[in-house]
Amino acid sequence: MADLSRRNLLRWTAMAPLAGATMAVAGKVGKPLVEPTVSDLARQRLQQLHLPNVPLVTHEGKKVMFYDDLIQGKVVTLNFFFAKCDEVCPLVTANLAKVQKLLGADLGTKLFMYSFTLKPEEDDVDAIRRYREMHHARPGWTFLTGKLEDLEKIRKGIGFTYPDPKIDGDKTQHIGNVRYGNEPLMLWGSCPGMARTQFVAESISWMIRPEGNSGPGAL
Amino acid sequence: MYYNVFGEKVSKRRFKEMCDAAKNRRELIAAGLTSRRDLFKMGLLTASGMLVAKSGLSARAYGQTQTNQPPSSGQNTSPGTNQNCVPGNQTASPPTRAFIQALPIMPIARTVAALNPAPRENPNIGAGEVRSAPFQAPQIDATRFPVIPSILYKMNQRQFTTSQSPDLPLQTMWGFDDNSGRGTHSPGYTYQAHYGSPQLTRNTNSLPLVTQKNNTGFGFPSVTTHLHNAHNPSESDGNPCDFYANGHFCDQYYPNVLAGFNSDHAPNGDINESLGTLWYHDHRVDFTSQNTYKGLVGFYCLFNQLDTGDEGTGFHLPSFPQFDIPLAFNDKVYDPLTGQLVFDLFNLDGILGDKFLVNGVVQPFLQVQPRRYRFRLLDTGPSRFYEFFLTDKNNLSATNPYWLISTDGNLLPNPIQVTSTRIGPAERVDVIIDFSKFAGKTIYLENRLLQLNGQGPAAVDSQLFAQNSANTECALVLNDPTKGAIKPAGAGDFLLQFRVSGTPVHDGSVDPATNPTFYQLPDTNAEARIVRTFKFDRLNGQWSINGQFMDCGIGNSGFSETFRFAVRQNSSEQWLLTNLSGDWTHPLHIHLEEHRILSRNRVAPTVPTDLGRKDVTQVHPNERVQLFFRFRDWLGKYPIHCHNVVHEDHAMMALWHVVPPGQEDNILVP
Structure with missing residues (x-):
């Protein structure tokens, strides 16, 4: 100082x-x-x-700002998908659908889940709403679309990139991680979206209750 | 055709801009315009700390996927940007002066008379202890390994402030306090341990609870301290899943016993399995990179009747600690505006810094006598590889050999004369440098390895650079492109300055040129019970081992399902480590026992650092490395993981366990 x-x-x-x-x-x-x-x-x-403060649209058609409305002061998870993806996205989204059940009452109160489309040109509000309903997302899990350039700013901002631009541009190889964080406390980490459901939920809970956690082998 | 340093085609105009940028930057430095205020005044620096993109003069802030080579530290002032011709995306720490502060040497840890409450064989959960199982050593031999050994340490992880450069503000770090009244240090206190003298460390998490006010931007105050790579029982190993919160502690039993003591070399173990240079570090699952970057690392030097620490006895290696000095290397980035240490929380590839620290300070100097010294070089990461050369700036064409005596803390059969050694994250080399031939001179430890991002050493096509070589401002010279890009002498990163006194002194240490013999390499003839294959890959950005991800499980009931395979106690195995992940080099670490490298792509190893016993092995792109292991004496859980800690934190880790005979499995691809 x-x-x-x-x-x-x-x-x-x-x-x-x-x-x-x-x-x-x-x-x-x-x-x-x-x-x-x-x-x-x-x-x-x-x-x-x-965490760029770019405009986005939710699955309900509501206009929001990424940082101001979704991130600031909150505990969150962030991941990317596109509705017509037939490889990694359905696995990750299906896994998160199970994770949301384990999060119980924390979801929508202490924790907010956000899924962003990689292909806003295909995924309009209707498409992401249908995709969300298909996965039985509970309140507290918001799906978002917007302008490609804004979504790309978010993707690059949270580090979901490859150093090789060719791979980075190939959406079938997109990053399947789930970024989790506690914005006010500046705690951020990530886990594979395809990791075991219980471990994904456990990892997210570290952000909700950062003051005290001890490992599974421990207590 | 013109190329930037990443091998991307650029226009002639852009290439010229790049060269001009480097030139401009040098001119600014030459003019003394290096402070933020000066640059602001001239309108050359934006508020975000990036240099204004003007005539190609630009530098990008930290937090991007590609960072670039740091300051060419041959300058007295390191500008925080590369001197080479690079695109406008350098990291940009504030300027710091090099070689104006002495190398800190970590104090030796002191014992405590007693611990309260006294350690117990079973975890003392009621008192806040977090340990996964009872101590194994006293169950094997309670006389040799009493539950309360006579050597006790009390280490607390604490937050503290420290100076890393006089040109930077004080930094908030995490370190270790041995409760001797000498404060908290990072790197932590050096343990001076001895074979035959078991000891116990109570590691207590006294880090502050995380709040908005005390978090400087990274680090998770939940810890587990691994002693890398002691032959230790699993409950005391510091497993990544055995992390604990503030106020809790873990009693870790370090038997300081040779491998084989309870199996093929009972009762004392195999002298040829002696370990020497170990280190301890936080291993908290998913947060190891942040927590070690924030300071939770330290040395553990283990001596015996041959490697005594006294040059008058045993192997006659230079005396500890006066002439035997641990050196912890890491690279960091500081915020260009505030000067505060920053860490890219959002990186999946690996993180490079543009400032080089040794033992916790930026580019220090060390006053040495004209005699032999033993240095224990450790790369604490997070993601950088080093190739160490000795450089005399007044004679850049000279080759300055030194002696490699140990790999990953294990003495080689004999010293090997080398002109350079390469290590990656978590690897160690012990070297002997004879300063008598440099009496009265100043020489440098220089890292000449080119690395552009977290992928590992750059495998750059020499053709690209040959095409640029007409413009010497921008040229990089590759000595041997098959081995990665080695920068010319003097163009690398100057890490540490040695100021060699001119006054001759007595040197009682062994001359490596006389080819002294240390230990023999344990044989690798034992038949492998099983050959297991591990494929290291990136699946949709997620680091994986055999297509699966790290899993700590939840709750005791969930834990057992997280083990990927079971090794039979006191058996031998071969592991094939296969790197499918394209351009990435993975430094892979396996806990419990040292291994030997049998082959790389079916060819026996030839590089000196591959010849000895290892606990971290670099697996290069498209390489299959064959390892030989014995798993002796202890039972329980251990990990295999990438020690590029950013990869480790993104799931490139697997848990396995050692089990009694009859409970093992035969899983070929775990």
């Missing part, structure tokens, strides 16, 4: 375009009420680099 001069922080808040929206302790842009801490800045950087 020693080198974090007030001037630097003022400059930060003034120059960062999204600062006002995300800095919990700051007032209006350029006029922080309290100097942001290292943690505040780290959280803001995570948002800026990884």
